[in-house]
Amino acid sequence: MRALLLNKVDDEFSVEITDVSEDQLPEADTLVAVEYSTINYKDGLAITDSSPIVRSWPMVPGVDFAGTVLSSESENFGVGDRVVLNGWDVGEKHWGGLAERARVDAGWLTSIPEEFSTYQAAAIGTAGYTAMLCVLALEDHGITPDSGSILVTGAAGGVGSVAVAVLSRLGYEVIASSGRVEEEGEYLTSLGASELIHRSELAEPSSRPLAKARWAGAIDVAGSHTLANVLAATAPRGCVAACGLAQGMDLETSVAPLILRGVTLAGIDSVHEVAERRDQAWKRLATDLDVNMLDAITTEVGLDAVPQVAADIVSGKVRGRVVVDVAG
Numbered sequence: 157m158r159a160l161l162l163n164k165v166d167d168e169f170s171v172e173i174t175d176v177s178e179d180q181l182p183e184a185d186t187l188v189a190v191e192y193s194t195i196n197y198k199d200g201l202a203i204t205d206s207s208p209i210v211r212s213w214p215m216v217p218g219v220d221f222a223g224t225v226l227s228s229e230s231e232n233f234g235v236g237d238r239v240v241l242n243g244w245d246v247g248e249k250h251w252g253g254l255a256e257r258a259r260v261d262a263g264w265l266t267s268i269p270e271e272f273s274t275y276q277a278a279a280i281g282t283a284g285y286t287a288m289l290c291v292l293a294l295e296d297h298g299i300t301p302d303s304g305s306i307l308v309t310g311a312a313g314g315v316g317s318v319a320v321a322v323l324s325r326l327g328y329e330v331i332a333s334s335g336r337v338e339e340e341g342e343y344l345t346s347l348g349a350s351e352l353i354h355r356s357e358l359a360e361p362s363s364r365p366l367a368k369a370r371w372a373g374a375i376d377v378a379g380s381h382t383l384a385n386v387l388a389a390t391a392p393r394g395c396v397a398a399c400g401l402a403q404g405m406d407l408e409t410s411v412a413p414l415i416l417r418g419v420t421l422a423g424i425d426s427v428h429e430v431a432e433r434r435d436q437a438w439k440r441l442a443t444d445l446d447v448n449m450l451d452a453i454t455t456e457v458g459l460d461a462v463p464q465v466a467a468d469i470v471s472g473k474v475r476g477r478v479v480v481d482v483a484g
């Protein structure tokens with residue numbers, strides 16, 4: 157079977173598309189015929205060796221995939237079941253989705269809701285499922301469309317695009333922050349954003365612990381100064397769901413938004429999220445994500461294009477989601 161294989165020998169990093177045999181797959185209880193994997197930001201970092209994502213070599217990257225079960229020792233899955241996998245350190249410590257087959261623990265698999273094809277489940281992928289976890293966090297903290305606008309940072313990226321589409325379908329006024337307002341403004345408006353701001357407005361360090369309240373909540377993929385500025389401009393009793401580090405891992409801020417405005421900072425970890433919450437997120441995606449929007453968000457490539465797309469996503473050039481046809 158074809159696979160994208162990363163290796164590091166004597167500090168020499170390599171990426172190749174090669175044939176591997178099923179015997180080389182890691183030990184686990186369930187064998188899946190992978191139909192589609194995707195390129196998330198983390199995959200970009202792994203495939204370009206820009207960050208220490210991969211913890212064992214050689215490695216098939218791909219933090220997510222969608223496909224059908226070929227065999228399973230688990231009573232929870234049978235042959236032919238359609239499944240999606242997001243996270244669980246797959247593509248980091250355990251061989252991942254960028255191969256025609258994957259052997260994984262059944263406990264890492266989620267059934268694909270009947271509303272979605274395997275292609276659509278992959279298109280949503282880890283980025284879309286994470287966007288839904290962020291929406292659930294806002295809801296858990298009492299944010300409703302009546303609370304006020306919701307800011308989405310990195311709006312033209314994978315998490316951001318799905319977040320904009322879901323929030324707007326749920327009736328929220330969405331403010332989309334992007335570094336590509338000129339190029340992608342029309343795209344973001346078509347997904348449902350009602351206001352666009354340039355990400356440079358939020359990118360610089362600020363010494364002001366509080367700013368004028370501009371949004372009731374936010375989904376932030378950037379971290380760093382962006383997240384600090386987002387928190388400072390969140391309205392009283394608001395909530396910010398933080399999932400990413402596209403600007404940086406650092407966070408220099410003050411407790412002022414938390415203790416003077418009762419703002420909640422909700423952290424999102426999709427990788428180790430419990431099964432119940434994963435099922436909840438996927439069920440909500442089935443009702444709250446318009447599949448026509450999903451088509452507009454998604455492009456498809458074959459395995460050969462993956463190294464280039466990986467470089468593009470790291471440099472912020474990818475729009476929406478990229479699905480990989482692993483046999484293509």
Ligand code: NDP
Binds near residue numbers: 398399400402404472
């Ligand atoms: P994408 O690359 O698709 O999207 C990231 C977007 O962030 C870019 O498209 C760009 O959007 C914006 N961006 C890029 N550079 C900067 C910058 N310097 N400052 C502010 N914004 C920037 O990645 P994903 O959507 O796959 O992932 C987004 C983030 O979320 C990543 O950091 C990823 O690691 C994280 N993540 C975390 C998860 C978790 O479980 N916590 C799960 C999934 C993702 P634009 O051009 O519109 O500004």
